[in-house]
């Protein structure tokens with residue numbers, strides 16, 4: 276089972292957000308997409324999950340092997356960028372998860388789903404605001420798993436978390452990726468697992484791909500080198516604003 280993007284382009288009325296993107300993600304190897312703000316990461320997720328706005332034009336092909344019409348929820352689970360706002364604030368988590376399970380005819384109940392993401396059943400009685408940022412992110416992943424989808428797409432699931440919590444969430448998603456396709460976008464190069472597949476995006480295009488450990492130790496593209504140099508542990512060097520990277 277494979278998630279494939281072949282020559283995918285997305286155009287919004289104001290301009291091109293994805294250009295000729297090829298990507299293959301397979302179970303057993305989580306696939307991370309990194310790139311600066313506006314490089315097209317969220318648009319890529321929306322193209323995969325079928326959540327592009329009506330104003331967008333999609334070209335090329337997105338496919339999930341064995342699923343000619345991949346349904347959101349049961350084939351592609353979506354972990355949204357802002358987990359806190361994906362739950363209704365005025366209802367307890369348990370009821371919201373139970374509703375998602377019913378809708379998707381899931382086989383796992385809310386308690387079992389929470390166990391999958393390392394949360395205690397007591398969280399079911401809580402309102403979203405009574406959970407920490409990391410717990411809400413885990414709950415959002417639990418909701419994405421309600422229909423037991425073979426593909427999970429998480430758009431910047433760590434952006435609201437500190438480095439340690441971010442690492443925990445990445446470890447959780449990586450674990451889920453053992454028998455599923457897991458596609459994750461992030462700004463945070465510091466949390467990438469070495470054995471993940473990595474796609475680097477710049478200005479709507481893929482500029483580099485490879486195994487994370489290799490790309491991060493021997494980046495081929497100047498933009499990837501600049502992203503690495505901007506990490507706190509590498510000196511927090513600002514991304515050059517005047518560099519022309521070519522393609």
Ligand SMILES: Nc1ncnc2c1ncn2[C@@H]1O[C@H](COP(=O)(O)OP(=O)(O)OP(=O)(O)O)[C@@H](O)[C@H]1O
Pocket residue numbers: 287288289291292310311312313314315316317318319328462
């Ligand atoms: N709904 C939309 N309508 C019009 N243009 C959009 C829309 N969503 C995104 N864009 C544009 O598409 C381009 C790519 O945006 P996108 O959100 O995919 O980037 P990103 O890499 O996810 O950025 P960030 O890291 O800041 O979330 C940007 O130029 C953005 O302004």
